[in-house]
Amino acid sequence: MKNAKPKTASAPAKTRSKTLPKTAYSKDEIAEVFRRFSIQRPEPKGELEHVNPFTLVVAVALSAQATDAGVNKATRALFAAADTPEKMVALGEDTVRDYIKTIGLYRNKAKNVIALSEKLIADFGGEVPRTREELVTLPGVGRKTANVVLSMAFGQATMAVDTHIFRIANRLGLAPGKTPDEVEAQLMRIIPDHYLYHAHHWLILHGRYCCKARKPECLRCVIADICKAAEKTNTIPAPLVELPQQFMDPPLP
Numbered sequence: 049m050k051n052a053k054p055k056t057a058s059a060p061a062k063t064r065s066k067t068l069p070k071t072a073y074s075k076d077e078i079a080e081v082f083r084r085f086s087i088q089r090p091e092p093k094g095e096l097e098h099v100n101p102f103t104l105v106v107a108v109a110l111s112a113q114a115t116d117a118g119v120n121k122a123t124r125a126l127f128a129a130a131d132t133p134e135k136m137v138a139l140g141e142d143t144v145r146d147y148i149k150t151i152g153l154y155r156n157k158a159k160n161v162i163a164l165s166e167k168l169i170a171d172f173g174g175e176v177p178r179t180r181e182e183l184v185t186l187p188g189v190g191r192k193t194a195n196v197v198l199s200m201a202f203g204q205a206t207m208a209v210d211t212h213i214f215r216i217a218n219r220l221g222l223a224p225g226k227t228p229d230e231v232e233a234q235l236m237r238i239i240p241d242h243y244l245y246h247a248h249h250w251l252i253l254h255g256r257y258c259c260k261a262r263k264p265e266c267l268r269c270v271i272a273d274i275c276k277a278a279e280k281t282n283t284i285p286a287p288l289v290e291l292p293q294q295f296m297d298p299p300l301p
């Protein structure tokens with residue numbers, strides 16, 4: 049399934065809190081950072097394979113502490129066998145466990161997949177709900193999973209803070225925060241609305257391919273002149289061009 053697009057840029061609920069630490073960047077600098085990201089990757093996509101909102105919920109729930117590529121490998125066969133909550137329940141926990149046993153924490157995740165399928169049938173008519181409040185009532189679905197589902201399945205602008213986004217937000221001083229929730233609130237507040245829908249993927253991909261955890265590749269960085277990270281090793285921005293496909297996708301396992 050292709051990612052849903054933000055048809056009406058469904059106004060994100062911008063959280064404002066006086067207690068949040070301040071970004072180290074001016075409004076213009078933030079706009080310029082995301083303008084450059086938008087040129088590098090005009091159409092960033094989520095990497096988790098899915099065929100409908102239900103399989104996306106399952107894929108995201110399975111992806112905790114696992115790579116997207118590893119999840120895709122397991123879910124291709126699983127989703128061919130069961131792409132609705134009803135079929136998943138019919139498959140049963142033991143069989144689901146067999147399909148996903150290459151993924152970390154698979155026993156618990158198989159339990160959750162069945163439990164969330166049962167809840168979708170019992171409480172939501174077999175449909176994936178469209179609000180964060182409802183999504184987080186599903187077993188194995190936390191705020192981050194709900195944000196990914198709202199964005200990828202329903203085109204809502206959200207900010208699911210993963211390890212890359214948390215690192216970049218703090219390393220650059222872009223949206224400092226002690227917890228993913230703090231970083232999420234700060235990013236939702238400072239990123240211009242028209243960049244918000246894709247911002248989640250831009251930050252993840254920038255972290256995965258350029259601003260890497262152990263050693264950021266500042267020589268290849270298009271925001272090296274703006275970045276205020278202490279670890280920065282270069283101040284000349286890399287040429288601003290659309291990147292080839294290999295910098296759009298997850299690395300192979």
Ligand code: SF4
Pocket residue numbers: 220258259260264265266269270271272275276277279280281282
């Ligand atoms: S200049 Fe270096 S530290 Fe700053 S964002 Fe780019 S890669 Fe990361």
